[in-house]
Each structure stands twice: as C-alpha cells, then as structure tokens.
Amino acid sequence: MPKRISDVSLHVYVTPVTLDRVVATVRQVVDEHVADRDLFAWRFTLPIDPDQPSHAVLETQWRLDNPGADPGDRHAYEIALSLVGDAKLLTEANLAQLETRLMLCISAQDAVPYEIHTLHRESFDFEENRELI
Numbered sequence: 001m002p003k004r005i006s007d008v009s010l011h012v013y014v015t016p017v018t019l020d021r022v023v024a025t026v027r028q029v030v031d032e033h034v035a036d037r038d039l040f041a042w043r044f045t046l047p048i049d050p051d052q053p054s055h056a057v058l059e060t061q062w063r064l065d066n067p068g069a070d071p072g073d074r075h076a077y078e079i080a081l082s083l084v085g086d087a088k089l090l091t092e093a094n095l096a097q098l099e100t101r102l103m104l105c106i107s108a109q110d111a112v113p114y115e116i117h118t119l120h121r122e123s124f125d126f127e128e129n130r131e132l133i
Contacts, residue, residue, distance in 0.1 A: 004087040010079040013058035013113040039085035048076035061113040
C-alpha cells in the first residue's frame with residue numbers, strides 16, 4: 001500500500017548556538033509525535049542563502065523586533081522534516097497538531113523569527129506499479 005509523505009519545512013533566523021537548541025527542541029517534539037505510531041521520520045538542517053526570499057523575510061522580522069541591534073552571527077536555516085506512514089496517520093489535523101507543538105515549544109524556549117510550511121504527497125509504490133516502470 002502506498003504511504004503518504006509529509007514534509008515540514010521550518011525556517012528560522014538564529015545564531016548557531018540558538019540553532020542547536022532549536023534543533024534539539026524539534027528533535028524532541030518529533031520523537032514525541034511519532035512515538036507509538038507506525039511513522040518514520042527524518043530531519044536535516046541546511047543554511048538558507050542570504051539572497052533567498054526566506055532569509056530576507058526572517059532577517060527583516062528580526063530587525064523589526066530588535067530595532068538598531070546588530071544581528072551578529074544570525075543566519076537563516078531550514079530544518080526540514082519528512083514523515084512517512086499510512087495516510088490515516090498523516091492527516092491534515094495530525095500535521096497541524098505537530099506544527100502547533102513545534103511553534104509553541106520553539107517560541108517558549110527562544111523568541112526567534114520563524115516560518116513553517118507543510119506539504120503532503122503520496123509515495124510511488126514500486127511493487128504495485130512494477131509493469132509501469
């Protein structure tokens with residue numbers, strides 16, 4: 001049976017030290033979210049190029065919240081998550097719950113500018129579609 005893949009993209013504008021804390025928080029929230037469920041999840045973190053719109057939006061948000069302050073070594077990063085499992089476990093409501101928990105936990109620990117987006121897609125089941133390949 002094909003599995004659903006849900007990709008969650010969290011963009012943050014932080015210092016490297018804060019990034020470590022945010023990643024640890026994301027890891028904990030995702031671990032709790034997939035516990036006792038037949039879901040597989042993985043995460044990776046990438047810097048966002050300064051010329052990308054996401055970087056500019058997050059930097060501008062930080063500057064508006066901290067007028068006159070020097071951003072120092074802050075940079076925009078993407079923390080990308082992918083969850084794979086049965087579509088019944090990766091519903092809109094289920095992922096909205098994950099997004100909310102991520103936002104609450106990150107905001108509680110560090111007041112950092114962030115954006116979060118979720119995309120759902122169905123995987124391609126090679127076994128069912130072998131003759132099409």
